[in-house]
Amino acid sequence: MDTRYVGIAELADVPSVAVVIDVMRAFTVAAWAFARGAERIVLAESLDEALALKTRHPDWVAIKDGPPAPGFDTVNSPGMLRSMDLRGRTVVQKTTAGTVGALAVKDASLVLCAAFAVAEATARLLRSRACDTVTFVVTGEGGRAEEDLACAQYIALRAAEGTPAAAADQAAPFLRRAAASRAAEELATGVREGVHPDDVPLCLELDRFPFAMVASWDAGVMTLRAGEVPGAGAGDV
Structure with missing residues (x-):
């Protein structure tokens, strides 16, 4: 499998297969939303679009980066989301990097x-599709976010043919890189707003869930759905 790692601004053409990475925190949050029962996640292009969707569909759950704001139900924090009951709900998500990256490769x-929480399932899906060339979109810090790059490289390793089965042993150096990242420090020290104390540990949980998250253009919006991948491991929710 040929791989390339690019920032959002470096996407000069439309890739055939794209894996969009946001570990801290968009796609860790998305994974938790599905684990809490969400049916789908609509990735909004702007805060205004997210609020407009919420206005048209009051039963939808709207999420944004940063501190709480009028019109939004919660913030982009896995620690806060994990206590919510989202069974059968549609979630609208707008973040600084993750949702932007997904829309850039629509x-x-x-x-x-993807994030570490669904790394193995993502890798297995890539392998099952026999993807020859994969573009990993490193969304944070203009394509330089160490936690996103580490996750992307780990998924690429797991997706490669003949990769050994000891995922936890392979993951250790990649998780250490993510734990030492600028994003982890900013979350842990309160530089970023809308943060739960458990956000960093939750973002570093490996293979918590057995599903991969597939995005597609559906009725004029980018929609994310979860699908279980046979053989992917998961922890207890």
Whole structure:
């Protein structure tokens, strides 16, 4: 499998297969939303669009980065989301990097959104599709976010043919890189707003869930859905 790692601004063409990475915190949050029962996640292009969707669909759950704001139900924090009951609900998510990255590759034939929480399932899906070339979109810090790059490289390793089965042993150096990242420090020290004390540990949980998250253009919006992948491990929710 040929791989390339690019920032959002470096996407000069439409990739065939794109894996969009946002570990801290968009796609860890998305994974938790599905684990809490969400049916789908609509990735909004702007805060205004997210609020407009919420206005048209009051039963939808709207999420944004940063501190709480009028019109939004919660913030982009896995620690806060994990206590919510989202069974059968549609979630609208707008973040600084993750949702932007997914929308930037909306015309790709396959778009996956990922974090460490769904790494193995994502890798297995790539392997099952026999993807020859995969573009990993490193969304944070203009493509330089260490936690996103580490996650992307780990998924690529797991997706490669003949990769050994000891995922936890392989993951250790990648998780250490993520734990030492600028994003982890900013979350842990309160530089970023809308943070739960458990956010960093939750973002560093490996293979918590057995599903991969596939995004597609559906009725004028980018929609993320979860699908279980046979053989992918998961912890207890």
